[in-house]
Amino acid sequence: MILARVIAPVVASEKHGFFEGRKLLLVKELLPGGGLGPRTLVALDGVNSGVGDQVLVAKNGGAVDDVVGLKDCPANVVIVAHVDQVRFAAD
């Protein structure tokens, strides 16, 4: 799993039936210092996220199946939590 920030919704017209009515979000990896890394993914929304949110992203098919409640989903990246805070020790 990685920390990421939601940067934009993704609009898809023609798509596999599974994606009908499901929200897709473009996310960028969030670096420990608070900046954005180069890694960009498209994630299924699992916890009602919006642009700007800090989120926890799981990257495996089983996670998507579990969040969606269906077997063998044709997606492999999903947002599983909103991250409020990463508590760094004073250093």
Next chain:
Amino acid sequence: MILARVIAPVVASEKHGFFEGRKLLLVKELLPGGGLGPRTLVALDGVNSGVGDQVLVAKNGGAVDDVVGLKDCPANVVIVAHVDQVRFAAD
């Protein structure tokens, strides 16, 4: 999943029987700014895509199985949607 652009069809003569009659497409990762990243993959076509299309690519065997409707396919990358638009907030 990643955003990608279809850049070329891939023609394979000798191949595992699964690939007979199936379209394979070379795709390159699409960066948020619209450029192409260095990452290049060969994807099974799942939504009738062609060269130049902006697509959503899933990378896991389960996604391929689901799109194709068969179990344990010998492929692990598949195009699952056409992406019309990524709506960036004005910033």
Next chain:
Amino acid sequence: MILARVIAPVVASEKHGFFEGRKLLLVKELLPGGGLGPRTLVALDGVNSGVGDQVLVAKNGGAVDDVVGLKDCPANVVIVAHVDQVRFAAD
């Protein structure tokens, strides 16, 4: 699996039910020389780890399922051991 160091707890308010009451930790890859690499992950805690610990991190859904004792967990990174020592040969 990779060697990593725990660098911070991750606090998530809204989250998939699976994560209720489970500890999430931000870890950074540990390089052979003892420094930290750029790779940062969020891992489920499997062996009661805390900030500063050197740990062994497994990255696959099956590992999480096994550690947690549930099927199809929506997480794919888990800490499976504390690493006391990496014994390099004198060179």
Next chain:
Amino acid sequence: MILARVIAPVVASEKHGFFEGRKLLLVKELLPGGGLGPRTLVALDGVNSGVGDQVLVAKNGGAVDDVVGLKDCPANVVIVAHVDQVRFAAD
């Protein structure tokens, strides 16, 4: 899946029983321009390939299982096709 070129056979004496009598090939990622990228993998031969061949490589355990016709093979990279041509549009 990725495009790759076969660069050398890999000879292993002591090995897990599954690999007895199976050909292993070192492959390097093939870039769209025809050069070789830095990524190097060892793949199980699935379509009778030899040094110099342009091939399509699948990276997941299910693909290996399917090509070999056995369940839960201890290999996760397999050559699934010979690639004759990648048809780039004139540009």
Next chain:
Amino acid sequence: MILARVIAPVVASEKHGFFEGRKLLLVKELLPGGGLGPRTLVALDGVNSGVGDQVLVAKNGGAVDDVVGLKDCPANVVIVAHVDQVRFAAD
């Protein structure tokens, strides 16, 4: 799968029960020219390897399950062969 060299044993005190009595080895990716790449992994020993050995490393949970003979092992990297030789064509 990748070619790698075993560089050190990994000693873990507190660990998931699966790892009791199992040998863990730090391995670094072996480049075609014979040097070591930056990629470092911790692998379960599957063929009785030691420091300095050239090995073939599989990265997927199924491979570990098969080598160990158990289902759903909490490990996802395993050494499956000793590599004696990579036969490069004269070039």
